[in-house]
Amino acid sequence: MSEKKNPVSAAAEKIAGKVQDAVSTGNEIPGAPGPEPAQLDEPTKPRGPLPPKHDQRGPETVSPTGQPTGAGQDKVAQGGAYLTTAQGARLYDTDHSLKAGPRGPVLLQDHHLREKITHFDHERIPERVVHARGAAAHGVFRAYGAAAGITKAAFLAEGAETPVFVRFSTVLGSRGSADTVRDTRGFATKFYTDEGVFDLVGNNIPVFFIQDAIKFPDIIHAGKPHPDREIPQAQSAHDTFWDFVTLHTEATHHTLWNMSDRGIPRSYRMMEGFGVHTFRLVNAEGATTLVKFHWKPKLGVHSQVWEEAQITAGMDPDFHRRDLADAIEAGAFPQWELGVQTFPDTEDQMFEGIDLLDPTKIVPEELAPVRPIGLMTLNANPSNYFAETEQVAFHVGHLVPGIDVTNDALMQGRLFSYVDTQITRLGGPNFAQLPINRTHAPVNDMLRDGMHQTAVHRGVAPYRPNSLDGGCPFVAGADTGAYIEVPVEVPAARKVRDAAASFDDHFSQARLFWLSMTPTEREHITAAYTFELGKCWDQAVKERGLKVLANIDPQLCAHVAEGLGLPAPEATVPLASPEPSPALSQLGHTWPVDGRIVGIVTDGESGLDAVQEARGAVLDAGMVPLVIAPSGGKLGPDSDPVTVQRTFTTARSIEFDAIVVACAPAPAPDAYGARDAKTDDAATATGVDPRVLLLVTEAFRHGKAIGACGDGATVLEKAGLATDAPGVVAGGAASTVLDGITELLAGHRAWDRFTPAL
Numbered sequence: 001m002s003e004k005k006n007p008v009s010a011a012a013e014k015i016a017g018k019v020q021d022a023v024s025t026g027n028e029i030p031g032a033p034g035p036e037p038a039q040l041d042e043p044t045k046p047r048g049p050l051p052p053k054h055d056q057r058g059p060e061t062v063s064p065t066g067q068p069t070g071a072g073q074d075k076v077a078q079g080g081a082y083l084t085t086a087q088g089a090r091l092y093d094t095d096h097s098l099k100a101g102p103r104g105p106v107l108l109q110d111h112h113l114r115e116k117i118t119h120f121d122h123e124r125i126p127e128r129v130v131h132a133r134g135a136a137a138h139g140v141f142r143a144y145g146a147a148a149g150i151t152k153a154a155f156l157a158e159g160a161e162t163p164v165f166v167r168f169s170t171v172l173g174s175r176g177s178a179d180t181v182r183d184t185r186g187f188a189t190k191f192y193t194d195e196g197v198f199d200l201v202g203n204n205i206p207v208f209f210i211q212d213a214i215k216f217p218d219i220i221h222a223g224k225p226h227p228d229r230e231i232p233q234a235q236s237a238h239d240t241f242w243d244f245v246t247l248h249t250e251a252t253h254h255t256l257w258n259m260s261d262r263g264i265p266r267s268y269r270m271m272e273g274f275g276v277h278t279f280r281l282v283n284a285e286g287a288t289t290l291v292k293f294h295w296k297p298k299l300g301v302h303s304q305v306w307e308e309a310q311i312t313a314g315m316d317p318d319f320h321r322r323d324l325a326d327a328i329e330a331g332a333f334p335q336w337e338l339g340v341q342t343f344p345d346t347e348d349q350m351f352e353g354i355d356l357l358d359p360t361k362i363v364p365e366e367l368a369p370v371r372p373i374g375l376m377t378l379n380a381n382p383s384n385y386f387a388e389t390e391q392v393a394f395h396v397g398h399l400v401p402g403i404d405v406t407n408d409a410l411m412q413g414r415l416f417s418y419v420d421t422q423i424t425r426l427g428g429p430n431f432a433q434l435p436i437n438r439t440h441a442p443v444n445d446m447l448r449d450g451m452h453q454t455a456v457h458r459g460v461a462p463y464r465p466n467s468l469d470g471g472c473p474f475v476a477g478a479d480t481g482a483y484i485e486v487p488v489e490v491p492a493a494r495k496v497r498d499a500a501a502s503f504d505d506h507f508s509q510a511r512l513f514w515l516s517m518t519p520t521e522r523e524h525i526t527a528a529y530t531f532e533l534g535k536c537w538d539q540a541v542k543e544r545g546l547k548v549l550a551n552i553d554p555q556l557c558a559h560v561a562e563g564l565g566l567p568a569p570e571a572t573v574p575l576a577s578p579e580p581s582p583a584l585s586q587l588g589h590t591w592p593v594d595g596r597i598v599g600i601v602t603d604g605e606s607g608l609d610a611v612q613e614a615r616g617a618v619l620d621a622g623m624v625p626l627v628i629a630p631s632g633g634k635l636g637p638d639s640d641p642v643t644v645q646r647t648f649t650t651a652r653s654i655e656f657d658a659i660v661v662a663c664a665p666a667p668a669p670d671a672y673g674a675r676d677a678k679t680d681d682a683a684t685a686t687g688v689d690p691r692v693l694l695l696v697t698e699a700f701r702h703g704k705a706i707g708a709c710g711d712g713a714t715v716l717e718k719a720g721l722a723t724d725a726p727g728v729v730a731g732g733a734a735s736t737v738l739d740g741i742t743e744l745l746a747g748h749r750a751w752d753r754f755t756p757a758l
């Protein structure tokens with residue numbers, strides 16, 4: 001339809017097409033539970049399992065030893081039209097136990113009852129000790145070839161396409177915790193390369209709390225709920241976390257990132273990813289380069305605001321999981337560019353005075369630019385959460401020729417931890433044979449037996465040397481694709497429990513991060529520290545927190561101290577004067593708006609033309625329109641109906657990136673306190689439904705774009721919002737309003753609505 005003023009990516013048209021398709025097939029609300037609409041009465045005619053939903057895919061069907069089976073994905077799913085036992089015997093009843101008469105005791109011989117209940121009793125496995133809460137997707141990685149000169153890894157050669165599976169996660173919470181808590185996010189990618197699996201197990205924050213793996217249990221025990229009451233869940237705002245990070249000051253830099261907007265992402269699709277450690281790449285000639293890996297999201301890096309994140313945790317604890325799945329379902333495939341910062345592999349492993357083996361340090365992009373080396377597109381949702389997202393097992397030691405590790409003591413400990421943890425979590429040493437973990441490269445190992453062995457190995461000599469199996473398997477050499485560790489020199493040294501002196505600087509890069517933030521971002525950081533330390537019970541912990549802040553920045557310290565009602569201490573170290581790194585700020589650019597959610601408010605009667613027009617404009621921009629009305633159903637004429645996707649009762653502002661009010665809805669019949677506590681008498685007296693007023697005031701507080709057409713401006717007026725406030729587009733035709741909204745969404749939020757004091 002109309003010309004776009006903002007940059008909408010080329011993908012948007014494709015997405016718009018897919019969303020339009022969904023709309024025309026009646027699938028207008030994202031998140032359809034089944035591949036086809038259910039019928040009202042219980043079906044009675046036997047038929048085979050339904051096909052998978054269009055957006056879903058399972059792991060590729062390779063054998064436990066990495067060989068293509070040629071079997072379609074349906075061949076590893078349920079088959080046949082009739083219910084069977086696990087052995088395939090058909091059943092005639094699964095609703096009643098076998099009893100001695102209809103009122104008699106249950107018989108021990110009921111094998112179906114016992115199989116069903118026993119299996120159910122064992123359905124759960126231990127959740128991950130960290131990163132328990134996650135969501136994942138399948139995709140493809142296409143290499144640009146830009147890294148071909150520095151690594152021989154075949155999947156990084158120009159044009160190589162590699163299937164991937166990516167799992168995003170929070171760190172601290174249990175498997176059922178909320179998505180939008182303040183935390184670091186995991187960003188783990190499994191590349192199924194022809195040379196074996198490569199796992200890049202990273203985070204959305206480029207530094208870590210600790211410099212040595214031996215401290216990992218300490219930081220995690222401190223961050224997890226208190227061991228006596230097991231509260232709080234998935235939070236860092238509590239005494240043990242702050243007790244530890246204020247005593248163990250090497251955590252200062254990472255903690256500051258957590259307190260920044262990076263700790264509360266808007267979407268997994270809008271996060272950067274970082275390998276954190278320095279890796280060593282080696283090319284075909286044996287030359288080495290040190291690198292840091294970065295994932296750059298095409299949609300930019302965006303966050304919620306804290307109040308929004310908290311409301312979301314209650315209204316939709318699955319917010320990030322749903323967002324990822326809905327976007328992929330709608331065809332808004334998220335994309336990231338993989339990039340590397342490269343450094344000469346010098347003996348001291350330093351770059352511009354920064355210790356490359358210290359994972360609490362970054363190298364600013366202004367000093368070492370990120371060179372893009374490939375593009376990842378996530379294009380399918382998993383077809384079974386447990387089989388794929390829960391059972392996927394990442395490991396920092398899953399490496400391919402051309403990529404090697406460094407002496408980073410944090411990385412070294414991880415090389416031990418990841419296999420070890422899977423043995424408990426996945427019940428034995430054969431977790432690599434689970435379908436999602438199977439490599440796509442042929443496996444010829446000498447590992448045998450163990451719990452849940454699913455390969456059927458042949459031969460009699462799983463040992464070397466042997467002659468009985470003809471000497472097989474043979475070892476490879478560099479020319480036949482062997483993974484050969486780079487023979488780096490290990491300098492003669494004494495055995496010590498110690499770290500390099502350069503690891504003692506805990507504050508200069510935290511200060512670098514603070515100085516690189518815009519005033520708006522600094523306000524958010526200040527509020528986060530004030531909230532988190534304010535939730536601590538122990539006075540000493542709060543005071544110690546302020547001492548740490550004084551070593552980052554006096555202004556930050558003073559504002560947090562004011563909020564806590566405590567005096568601001570002086571710095572105990574000289575404050576560094578680093579050059580700010582603008583690349584660290586999230587704000588100030590424009591990005592594609594693919595898959596953004598726009599809520600369109602109507603009273604269900606007036607302004608339906610505007611609703612239709614607004615919907616069309618949202619779809620044209622590659623975004624998702626959700627119509628919000630007093631009650632569910634269809635609006636308008638039968639020939640061209642509008643489906644209501646949210647009602648005043650079910651809608652809450654956190655779900656929408658922007659809201660367009662197409663008219664001024666009068667209080668609906670259910671707008672009274674006894675029915676819906678979101679209503680109140682004073683708001684009802686304005687003549688506008690109180691839920692709509694709440695919707696726009698919350699959206700306003702959270703910096704969201706708000707549009708009004710027709711008499712929608714009345715809603716803003718009754719809500720006490722200025723129609724000329726930044727980020728508000730009031731008046732004009734719906735399509736014009738939507739042009740304004742789309743432009744605003746390209747910048748994510750109307751931050752200029754609020755004046756920062758910092």
Ligand code: HDE
Binds near residue numbers: 128129186213216418
């Ligand atoms: Fe992990 N980490 N980690 N970690 N980590 C695990 O492995 C560990 C660290 C990260 O979606 C565990 O399979 C140690 C840094 C992600 O399945 C466990 C240390 C970074 C995930 C483990 C670290 C990460 C994990 C738990 C200190 C960013 C989720 C379950 C040396 C670069 C992967 C599992 C998924 C998971 C150990 C530090 C990222 C226990 C000992 C630094 C994204 O093995």
